[in-house]
Amino acid sequence: MGQMVAHQGELLRINPSKNCIEYSKNDGRSWHSRSSKSTIFEFQDLMENGSELLATTSRGVYYSKNKGASWHKR
Template sequence: MAQMINRGKELIRISPKQSNKIEYSTNDGRSWISRYSGTSVGYFHDLTDNGKEILAQTSKGLYYSTNDGRSWILRKRN
């Protein structure tokens, strides 16, 4: 897994300043826009592109997103 993934025309990353935040870039990382920020999933540790979904290992378990990181659903609690 990684801190940043390439998904289609976007780069998606865990914010380096706030690990409970997901950001995306459409200009190869020159600028970043917040996509998700919340405490319900805990802190993000790793991301991976799993085809139709993004997987995220967090401090509260394994989560997945089917909408490019806009919302997260628990798959397996720690």
């Protein structure tokens, strides 16, 4: 797992200073927030898993089916 993954034509990464998911559609030249800052958990790692993203967090494993816009406990 890592802090940046390729998923459905985008790069997604964890921004640790904002504790949010960011995306890039231009190979990382610019980044935009996809999820708001999480106050529930701290993102640690990301993994692409077919149609979903998996995130290891300070509160366990979460998944997203909408490119990291919302997260649900696995």
